[in-house]
Amino acid sequence: MFKFYVNFTFANGQPQALRCFLSEDFLENKLKCMYLYQCFKEAGDDRMCQAIETVFCKREINFSKIKLSLTDIDYIATFLVHSSIRQWEIVKFSYCHIQDDGLDILHSALQGGTVRIGELVLAYDGLTDLSSKHISDIILTCGVVDVSVGGDDKGVGETKGFYSTIIADPKSKLEKLSLGRNKVTSKSAITIFQLMKEGKSKIDMLYINNNEITDEAVETIAAALQEDKTLRVLKLEQNRIPGEDAERIVKALEHNNTLQKLDLSAYPKDIQQKIMSQKETINKKRKCRGCQVELEINFLNF
Structure with a gap:
């Protein structure tokens, strides 16, 4: 010392x-x-x-790829709460293995409501659904705008009410939601996109790739994209959505003037050609409606 x-x-x-x-x-x-x-x-x-x-x-705390003990997290929590810095641009704990016990320490410290966080990263930390309530509390209390959770295939966020809270609560300031590799099911996807359809979402970037979304959620996704006026970027690749259902999702964008980028799985060439043909039609219709926002579609395979 x-x-x-x-x-x-x-x-x-x-x-x-x-x-x-x-x-x-x-x-x-x-x-x-x-x-x-x-x-x-x-x-x-x-x-x-x-x-x-x-x-x-620079108002950044970044401990990516440093395995943190519970004692480490306690020191970090003390600093967050007691330092004179009230607004943090980034608080990043990716690959830190903080687990549910570590998040419990952060949650307890941040409940005073005086700390603000722009971007919060809790990816690849061994978190489980037991941390869902703590994560939603932190998002609301700290006014988080950009959050990334998951990465461990543990299913953080499957708790009832989690998505309704972080998306639709009047106190939520969330604009970017990253849920890659998080075992998001069709049931959760339906909840997310139903909130979007009802106009309760401020989300403009939704990363929901590498999950367990199936054709069961396609009707709700398509209906939401017809109504939504907020979402600009949607990553849907590496789910369990068949090619013909991906076509239905893209077709729904004929009524959407907002989405700029859509990432899908690398489907067979014939399906990709149909989707790209739909994209050309969508962009022509957008121009006819006086919209300058063109749709970009990428086919990704990992």
Whole structure:
């Protein structure tokens, strides 16, 4: 601990963190900064706490690919709640293996409602559906605009009411929702797209690829896309949607002037040709209606 303490210099009586030790290239040292922050906070040394806060001047916390212990998460939570920085652009915990217990610590700390988060990433963290309620609480409490969850094929978000809360609650500010590799079922997809059809969604980017959506959800998806005036990007590839049903989804876009990009699975060539023909028709109709937004369709295979 002393090693880090003496690596602070003072200018005009104010502590300054040495950049060579606490630069953005050393994410693990940023974690050590948070250890120090808690020590100085408990000691009542506000000047040293302020110096540590300058390391995060870009208002980003990114611990991607660093396996975090529950103790690490506790230090991070303390920093989030007690630092003078109230608005964070990015809080990223991808591949951190925080699991449900770690998210419980973050959730408890953030319930005061004074911290705002623009982008929250909780992907590939070993989370399960037990964390769904905590995630929805954080999204509402912190005013999250962009959230990414899942990546573990564990099915986060299958809890009843999860999507209705994060999408339709008046307090929700969510605009981008990433649910790739999250075992999203047709039932959940129907809930999401029904909310869109009813005009309750502010989502303009929906990544729902690599899930378990089948033809059961196609009718609701198509109906929603006819009515929705918000969604700009939709990733649907690598689900269980047959080619003929993908055609139905694209055809529904003849009544849509908003969607700009649609990613689908790499279907056989004959189906792809039919879909691309539909796309040309859609873009012609959009131009006739005075709309300058053209539809782009990609066929992706992983």
